[in-house]
Amino acid sequence: MTTVEKPNYKVIGTRPIRPDGVEKVTGKALYGADIDLPGLVYGKVLRSPHSHARIVSIDTAEAEALPGVLAVMTHADLPIAIAGESDDAAANVLANEKALYRGHAIAAIAATNLHDAEAALAKIKVDYEVLAPVLEVRDAMSDGSPILDESRRTKTLAGSSEKPTNIASHNKLEGGDIVAAFADADMTVEREFVTRMVHQGYIEPHNGTANWNADGTLTVWTSTQGAFAVRSQLASLLRTSVSKIRVIPMEIGGGFGGKIGVYLEPLAAVLSRRIGRPVKLTMERAAVFEATGPTSGGWIKAKLGTKDGKITAAEVTMAYEAGAFPGSPVMAGAMCMLSPYEVENFSIDAYDVVVNKPKVAAYRAPGAPAAAFAIEQLVDELASQGAVDPLKFRRENSAREGSKQVTGVTVPRIGHEETLDAALASEHYNAPIEGPNRGRGVASGFWFNAGMQSSVIASVNPDGTINLIEGSTDIGGSRASLAMQLAETLGITYDEVRPIVVDTDSIGHNDVTGGSRTTHASGEAVYKAGLDIQQQMITRAASLWACDESDINYVDGAIVHVSDDDKNLTFAEMASKQMETGGPMQGKGTVMSRTPGAAFGVHIVDVEVDPDTGKIDILRYSVAEDVGTAIHPSYVEGQLQGGAVQGIGWALNEEYYYGEDGRMENSSFLDYRMPTALDVPMIETILVEVPNPGHPYGVRGVGECPIVPPLAAIANAVHDATGHRFTELPMSPRRVLEELHDIR
Amino acid sequence: MAGRRTQVQTKLNGEETDFLCEPRQSLLEVLRDELGLTGTKEGCNNGNCGACSVLVNGRVANACCVLGVEAEGADITTIEGIADGDKLHPLQQAFLEEAALQCGICTPGFIVSSKALLDSEPEPDEERVRFWLAGNLCRCTGYDKIVRAVLKVSNTSDNG
Numbered sequence: 001m002t003t004v005e006k007p008n009y010k011v012i013g014t015r016p017i018r019p020d021g022v023e024k025v026t027g028k029a030l031y032g033a034d035i036d037l038p039g040l041v042y043g044k045v046l047r048s049p050h051s052h053a054r055i056v057s058i059d060t061a062e063a064e065a066l067p068g069v070l071a072v073m074t075h076a077d078l079p080i081a082i083a084g085e086s087d088d089a090a091a092n093v094l095a096n097e098k099a100l101y102r103g104h105a106i107a108a109i110a111a112t113n114l115h116d117a118e119a120a121l122a123k124i125k126v127d128y129e130v131l132a133p134v135l136e137v138r139d140a141m142s143d144g145s146p147i148l149d150e151s152r153r154t155k156t157l158a159g160s161s162e163k164p165t166n167i168a169s170h171n172k173l174e175g176g177d178i179v180a181a182f183a184d185a186d187m188t189v190e191r192e193f194v195t196r197m198v199h200q201g202y203i204e205p206h207n208g209t210a211n212w213n214a215d216g217t218l219t220v221w222t223s224t225q226g227a228f229a230v231r232s233q234l235a236s237l238l239r240t241s242v243s244k245i246r247v248i249p250m251e252i253g254g255g256f257g258g259k260i261g262v263y264l265e266p267l268a269a270v271l272s273r274r275i276g277r278p279v280k281l282t283m284e285r286a287a288v289f290e291a292t293g294p295t296s297g298g299w300i301k302a303k304l305g306t307k308d309g310k311i312t313a314a315e316v317t318m319a320y321e322a323g324a325f326p327g328s329p330v331m332a333g334a335m336c337m338l339s340p341y342e343v344e345n346f347s348i349d350a351y352d353v354v355v356n357k358p359k360v361a362a363y364r365a366p367g368a369p370a371a372a373f374a375i376e377q378l379v380d381e382l383a384s385q386g387a388v389d390p391l392k393f394r395r396e397n398s399a400r401e402g403s404k405q406v407t408g409v410t411v412p413r414i415g416h417e418e419t420l421d422a423a424l425a426s427e428h429y430n431a432p433i434e435g436p437n438r439g440r441g442v443a444s445g446f447w448f449n450a451g452m453q454s455s456v457i458a459s460v461n462p463d464g465t466i467n468l469i470e471g472s473t474d475i476g477g478s479r480a481s482l483a484m485q486l487a488e489t490l491g492i493t494y495d496e497v498r499p500i501v502v503d504t505d506s507i508g509h510n511d512v513t514g515g516s517r518t519t520h521a522s523g524e525a526v527y528k529a530g531l532d533i534q535q536q537m538i539t540r541a542a543s544l545w546a547c548d549e550s551d552i553n554y555v556d557g558a559i560v561h562v563s564d565d566d567k568n569l570t571f572a573e574m575a576s577k578q579m580e581t582g583g584p585m586q587g588k589g590t591v592m593s594r595t596p597g598a599a600f601g602v603h604i605v606d607v608e609v610d611p612d613t614g615k616i617d618i619l620r621y622s623v624a625e626d627v628g629t630a631i632h633p634s635y636v637e638g639q640l641q642g643g644a645v646q647g648i649g650w651a652l653n654e655e656y657y658y659g660e661d662g663r664m665e666n667s668s669f670l671d672y673r674m675p676t677a678l679d680v681p682m683i684e685t686i687l688v689e690v691p692n693p694g695h696p697y698g699v700r701g702v703g704e705c706p707i708v709p710p711l712a713a714i715a716n717a718v719h720d721a722t723g724h725r726f727t728e729l730p731m732s733p734r735r736v737l738e739e740l741h742d743i744r
Numbered sequence: 745m746a747g748r749r750t751q752v753q754t755k756l757n758g759e760e761t762d763f764l765c766e767p768r769q770s771l772l773e774v775l776r777d778e779l780g781l782t783g784t785k786e787g788c789n790n791g792n793c794g795a796c797s798v799l800v801n802g803r804v805a806n807a808c809c810v811l812g813v814e815a816e817g818a819d820i821t822t823i824e825g826i827a828d829g830d831k832l833h834p835l836q837q838a839f840l841e842e843a844a845l846q847c848g849i850c851t852p853g854f855i856v857s858s859k860a861l862l863d864s865e866p867e868p869d870e871e872r873v874r875f876w877l878a879g880n881l882c883r884c885t886g887y888d889k890i891v892r893a894v895l896k897v898s899n900t901s902d903n904g
Contacts, residue, residue, distance in 0.1 A: 017840045024848035025836040025855060027783015027823035034782035114777075115768055201883045203787040203795055204849040253785070253849025254883050285788040476846035476884060634843035638885055642846065645886030669792035669881060677887040678878040682870075 006629065006689055011488040012697060015634045018480040019499055024251075032207035032223035032250040033282045040209075041070060043271055043281040044117040045264070046107040046124050047291065048099035051135075051356040051662025052146060053128040055097060058107060063123035068116040071274040072124065074107045078270060079239040088325040090237055092359050093266050099128065100148055100324035101358050102663055103290025105263075110271040110279050133356035133662035137299050137319040140166040140355045148324060148354045168326030169352045173334055173406045176345030181313035185305030188313075189381045194728040195370040195711070196655035197297040197321060200363050201646070201674050204253020205288050208264035209280040212273035218245045220269065223252040225259045225473050226512030227504050237266045248503040252475055256646070257362025258293040260512050289667035294656060295363035296320035296328045300374040302337075306382050311397050314343050316374075319351035320367065323359040328352045329367030332448075335407050336708070337371035339446035340416055340600060341379075341397045346406055356662055362514060364643060365447045365704035369650065369711050376443035376712030377725065390442050390716070391429070391602070395420045415626025415690030416444065416600035422686045423602040428622040438608045438619065439720025445601045445708025449701030450515025451593025451694075454522040455508030458486060458497075458529040458587040462579075464572025466492070466533075468499040468526065471510035472518045476642075476703070477635035481519040482526050484631050485697060489530025491557025492571050508590055516701020519631055520692070521593040527696045528589030537574045540581040541567075595694020599705035601625035603644065607717040611740060614733035616652055616718060618679070624686035628700030633687060639703040641683040647710025649675045655730050754815045756781075757825025765812035772796045772807035774815070775822060783823035783852050787881070794880030797853035798822050804860045804879075823852035826859060834897045835859055844893035846884035853880050858894045867898050 006013075023029040060072040075081055075094040086096055095104045107124050111117035134140045134148075147164045154161040155169040182188060209221040218240070224230045227247040235242045252259060264281040271279040283292070298320035305313035316337065320328035334350040383393035398416045405411060423429055423442065433440045457469040468486055472478055483497040511517065534554040541559045542549045545567050553560055559574055561567035569577075578585055606619040623640040630636040653673040657666045666672045691698025711729065719725045724740055749764040756779070765774045772789070775781045775798070787795035789808045796807040799821035826833045835855050838844070845851045854877065861868060861876045868876065873894045874887070882890060 015843070018843070020848075021840040021845070022832070022836075024845055024851050025832065025839050026827055027781070027852045029848060030782065031785070031849060033786060034776070036777075036780070114773075115766075202847070202849075203793055203881055203883055204785070204847070205787070251849075252847060253787075254847045256883070282786070285790065285793075477843070632843075634889070635846070638843055638846055638889060641886035641888045642884045643886075646883065668790060669788045670790070674881060674883065675887075676878040676881065677874040677891060680887060682891070683886050683888045 006691065009488055011484045011494050012629060012631050013633065015632060016480060016494045018477050019483060020474060020479055029251045031204060031253050032209070032221060035209050035221045035250065035280065037211065037278040039277045041110050041112050041275070041277050041279055042114040042117050043108055043110045043268060043279050044121055045105050045267065045281065045287070046121045047287060048095065048102060048104040048106055050099055050128055050130050051102040052131040052133040053099045054131060055095060055099060055106070056127040056129055059125040060107060062125065063109060063120045066120045066123060068112045069120045070110045070112065071271050072107055072109050073267065073270050073274070078237055078266065080237050083239050089233065092325055093237065093263065101356050103287055103358065105291065108267040108271060110275055134166065135355055135357060135658050135662055137321050137353045137355065140353050141319060141351065148356065166354045167351055168322060168354055171331055171350045173346065173348040175406060178313050178315050178345045178347045181345035182305045185307055185313060187382055187385050188303060188305040189378045190303035191378065191727055193300045193302070193374040195297050195373060196729055197294050197357060198650050198654045198656065199289055199294040199672065200256040200258035202254030202256060202258060205285060206259070206263050206283040206292055207281065208268045209278060210265060210268035210272045211278035212269055216240065216244055218269055219248065220245065220265050221248045221250055222265050223250050223259060225252065225255040225475065225514050227471065227473070228509050229260055229512050230262055230265055231504050233262045234266055234269060238269055246503055246505045249473055249501060252473055255475055256364045257366060257514055260514060261361055263292055285669065286667040289672060290664055291358050293361050293363065294358060295366060296322065296360050298330070298370055300370065302374045302378055304378045304382060306386070309386060309388065309396055311341055311343050311382070312345060314338055314346040316348040318348070318371070319353050321355045321357060321360065322352050323357045324354060325359045326352055326354060328360055333367030333371035335405070336368040336446050337375045339405050340394065340399055340444040342399055342403045348406065357656065364646065364707040368445065368447055368708045369647060372443060372445050372708045373711040373715065373729065376709065377715055380716045391420055391424050394444055411598060413690065413693050414598050414600060415688050418690055419600050419602045419624045419626050419688045422688050423604055423624045426604065426622060426624065426686060428604050428620060428684060433606050437611060437721050438606065439717045440604065440606050441713045441715065441717030441720055442602060442604050443709035443713035443716060445705055447516065447599050447705040447708060449520065449596035449599055450517040451521050451596040452511040452515070452517055453592050454510050454525040455590045456522060456525045456529050457507060458533060460533060460575050460578065460585040462576050464575045465496045465498065468497050469502055469507055470499060470522060471502060471507040472522045473513040474501055475513050476638065477632060478513065478518045478522065481631040481635065482522055485523045486526045486530050488697070489527050490533060490571055516599065516703040517596060520596055520695055520699045520701055521591055523631070523697065523699050524593055524695055525589035525591045528591065529587035532589065533585060533587035536585050541569060541574065544581065595692070597628055597692030597694055597700035599626060599700050599702060601705040601709055603709040603713040605713045605717045607714060607721055609718055609721045609736065614736035614740070616731055616736065618648060618681055620681060622684040622686065623706055624688060625702060625705055626688045626690045626700065627702045628692040628695070629689055629698035630687050631697070631699060636687060636702050637685040640685045640706045643703065643706025644683050644710055645675050645680050647707045648680060648714065651711045651714040651729060651731055653730050653732050750813050752813055752816050755819045757821055767811065767813055769812045770808050771810040771812050771815050774812035775807060781822050781824050785849050785852060787849065794857060795850050795853045797856040797880060799856060799860055802863070804857050823856055826855060833859065835894065838893040838896045842889045842893040842896060844885065844889040850880060850882045854882065854890055862897060870895060
């Protein structure tokens with residue numbers, strides 16, 4: 001671990017066992033699909049077999065007449081549709097006039113038996129007028145392409161286009177003078193890059209269980225990254241108040257951005273309302289692939305120029321698939337791609353394009369990995385042309401405190417230079433790489449991180465312990481990291497804080513666990529709750545000791561008088577005196593953080609390419625990242641390792657593979673090849689700790705950045721090994737063989 | 745429509761257990777929906793992710809690929825049967841200490857599968873652990889800490 005500067009913490013930086021751990025290793029933890037309720041019935045969803053079709057009619061009569069079938073619903077039964085206000089969110093939950101991708105939900109059934117519900121789907125008669133699909137961004141942007149929505153016009157800052165189009169928006173980021181800068185450049189490189197749609201790949205399928213009461217209140221149990229986000233989406237789709245909806249967050253089996261939007265919850269709610277019983281839906285794995293997630297594939301044309309070893313100009317045109325409805329992360333990619341560097345002159349055109357594929361969802365640093373795949377390969381080429389070490393070239397061009405990003409934002413204290421230095425000094429980078437068909441690559445990555453809103457309550461118990469009540473989904477150890485920050489603030493032990501994640505009725509608003517925000521923003525809320533308790537204890541001690549509050553300090557878990565050594569109480573002693581000093585003590589903390597602190601990562605990878613099979617083996621992999629302050633280093637390392645391995649999968653094997661009919665041909669874990677334990681080595685981590693000045697403990701988000709560099713780092717390593725530059729993903733055995741032997 | 749329910753006799757986590765199930769129900773569905781043992785997870789329902797790993801007569805099986813009626817006479821161990829009362833199995837303790845879980849959905853399958861490995865081969869090396877666990881998918885950890893947790897228990901046995 002590289003520590004730049006760090007106070008002497010007692011709890012922060014230790015590696016305690018997570019509070020929810022025992023339940024999870026013994027199988028007792030309850031995830032969304034584990035819920036059972038009195039009178040529970042089961043729902044199933046009928047999905048479109050076509051990737052583009054007009055829905056002429058839906059006849060549910062025969063299905064409804066089957067024994068055991070309790071209700072059938074379509075788009076028309078959603079309260080938002082009944083109100084005549086249907087929108088993209090509603091049309092994604094259940095197709096409206098058109099099925100826009102294979103797997104698009106058409107109707108939902110509730111039945112007393114799961115298998116009966118499934119069998120009844122076949123009795124719903126849907127008359128489709130099948131249309132030609134469009135699957136790739138450049139096809140979708142071309143004249144004569146099938147149009148998904150005849151009413152769509154391209155939105156730009158200058159207004160809207162006139163003709164129907166699949167280009168939902170076109171935005172431009174510009175600065176300086178690229179024409180002059182390229183004219184003055186001593187080196188330029190330009191290439192086109194293509195990436196494929198990939199899925200988050202969480203192991204737990206989506207689920208949703210709802211119980212609608214006769215008084216109009218609704219309870220929902222689901223695995224989600226944001227219970228409050230589910231509540232607000234449901235309120236919109238169901239045309240009711242958020243106050244009537246209670247979302248109970250169950251444990252969540254992975255999300256990576258893909259469990260923020262609702263899919264099954266609104267169907268469960270409407271079906272439950274119809275039949276007066278709780279309804280549970282769980283999604284099949286094929287539907288998870290075909291109808292949820294994924295993240296965009298896309299096309300990027302990029303050009304970089306240098307002058308005297310400095311990157312002076314960048315020109316980029318990029319188009320990302322949004323799936324069936326607008327909303328690709330193309331702008332996030334555009335805003336990230338140059339952020340590791342200082343580039344004065346730039347022009348980036350970004351297109352958000354609809355295609356007949358599932359509507360994309362957030363996926364770990366959404367938009368950034370594909371953008372880095374392009375830029376970090378060009379940076380590699382420039383370093384190579386200039387005969388400069390690729391890390392030193394990045395160091396020479398690195399953004400630092402005060403640098404301006406393409407958004408015009410001036411960056412605060414960041415750690416890209418420190419992270420590059422750590423990578424340069426690493427044992428890995430200095431170890432020789434030898435043997436035929438082997439190579440080493442590096443790449444940098446950037447992610448903004450998010451701050452946003454969090455609320456926590458800390459209840460002080462008479463025995464000197466605390467129940468920490470929070471509303472942030474714990475997707476990878478945040479109960480531990482939040483309990484640790486409260487223990488640090490109050491000078492008590494980690495074991496004396498018991499955290500619990502509660503439902504939307506039981507705590508103030510919390511934004512989603514996403515954007516790498518929870519340990520940062522909920523951590524700051526926890527810190528504030530701790531300060532609140534400190535102040536309450538000081539106030540009560542002043543009353544007990546008949547002195548001014550200003551004469552009392554809170555130090556190391558004790559309330560102490562500044563001059564009278566006899567006047568001191570430990571946290572536990574003060575906690576035990578609650579009844580006689582004014583009653584229960586509760587600390588409260590709420591935040592709207594705008595200072596998440598950006599993350600920079602630098603990855604080093606060694607590969608071996610088998611020229612006979614086209615298979616690429618990862619021989620060694622290291623992740624260096626500026627993590628701010630590592631609250632629980634094991635879980636920070638885990639984020640770096642997990643993100644890197646997702647990136648390895650994206651680089652080497654993962655892709656949505658479509659037939660010409662628009663059917664995804666690999667919608668199973670057998671054919672959609674995510675890395676297994678056998679496919680990767682140990683992932684070495686270097687935690688660089690440059691504290692975030694915008695957080696009391698210096699916390700930066702860490703979780704998303706590690707998926708940004710791998711695509712490019714591996715492509716750079718493969719180039720080092722073979723002399724061939726792969727500009728199209730994935731670098732699967734087939735593609736490697738085709739390109740190395742020019743047999744396409 | 746619903747088939748006739750068959751009575752099946754098994755030994756489940758050490759206890760003689762009878763259940764009724766339809767011929768179309770998988771062992772996974774029986775465990776979760778009929779017997780309330782929801783520690784065994786469904787990730788894909790077609791044998792590709794290993795989240796539903798259970799031991800059937802000491803061998804690892806994907807419970808989604810076994811029919812409930814096939815369990816007649818079998819000795820089955822699920823994640824709920826790995827600990828000894830409130831005493832965790834060394835693998836469970838190692839997973840906690842090594843932070844070998846993030847979301848935890850794959851964890852029961854990994855622990856059951858790892859137990860089967862260590863029961864038959866007490867001292868596997870890293871390559872063997874990775875090979876054995878290739879049938880269990882984890883999307884959060886990148887496997888590093890899972891492999892370390894299993895090796896930690898392996899080494900413990902090594903030390904006697």
